[in-house]
């Protein structure tokens with residue numbers, strides 16, 4: 075099936091006289107005929123449902139749909155994008171380990187990697203996404219367990235050079251984990267370019283309507299865990315009578331361990347109702363992504379031609395620094411544009427406050443056009459040095475182009491620029 079069809083049909087196939095739409099199974103628990111039957115499930119929770127802290131039929135239908143769209147062998151939804159990133163890392167790193175991340179990542183992920191994980195003695199080594207192979211390889215330590223990067227960085231819009239990072243990661247026998255939130259599987263399929271694990275904030279384009287906060291981890295099943303140093307996956311888990319994930323679950327070892335161990339213990343699973351809403355968004359994702367790209371390109375062209383705009387980043391623009399990488403890896407440059415208004419911070423704030431259609435909100439990838447000033451919002455906690463490192467100018471505006479008629483969006487921007 076093609077993506078448009080998967081968006082509608084993957085993950086749920088009703089049998090005779092069953093509901094056409096994925097049902098909301100709003101139940102914490104599941105009933106068994108006997109004590110023995112329940113006991114069996116505790117030996118291997120993948121065999122049946124036990125408790126909605128780590129598995130639920132509505133959520134699982136969505137997990138299967140997303141896994142299919144990304145071309146993975148399994149997925150696990152989480153209650154936020156942050157939780158997806160956290161568990162994706164914790165599934166491989168324990169205290170005393172390190173991992174490498176590109177510097178150009180979402181501000182919330184910077185906080186998680188640079189501050190909170192540090193408190194648990196998991197070290198993040200930051201490298202510039204455009205650093206050379208030699209530089210990145212030189213930052214490896216003996217305890218480095220993975221490389222992390224974003225397909226289209228939020229908000230710098232740097233496009234990740236997948237093949238470069240995958241090559242280094244695999245030479246070092248560690249996986250490449252990619253945050254594919256801004257591209258979605260419609261515009262980029264990171265597994266085709268060597269990524270091993272994908273995470274998303276489903277709160278963004280997947281949901282699309284600003285209805286639910288959620289995340290997901292997808293496993294390609296391609297990484298050979300026995301090639302590297304991953305005792306948590308290739309060694310016994312005493313919380314399940316010494317089960318060895320790679321022996322019992324083969325290619326699905328990573329994603330099953332994430333559910334059986336981390337989701338069981340941390341319990342950051344979404345509700346059935348949230349998954350139902352996410353599924354509605356996914357049904358139209360392919361269609362929406364096409365229009366986001368089309369609208370954003372026209373808006374970017376308009377901004378590029380304006381003499382009030384100092385600089386603009388949009389990987390779909392022919393002059394953009396990441397145009398070539400975008401052409402190589404993306405089917406479209408998505409709906410987010412960042413630009414610097416002439417006159418710095420004050421002018422940027424004045425521009426934003428003059429918008430009438432576009433709303434000022436801490437969100438991106440809404441179906442409605444919205445704007446954000448990263449330096450005073452999402453990236454407020456970063457120092458000036460960190461802001462510079464992640465590519466954020468104090469006058470930068472992040473514009474998330476919505477699905478209104480593009481002429482209405484441009485007219486709104488044009489009157490705000492005049493103001």
Ligand SMILES: *Cc1c(COP(=O)(O)O)cnc(C)c1O
Pocket residue numbers: 154155156157180182183224228253255256274275276277278287288289438
């Ligand atoms: C929003 C976002 C996150 C965090 O997701 P939440 O759902 O807000 O927790 C992670 N990565 C990227 C690229 C994001 O845009």
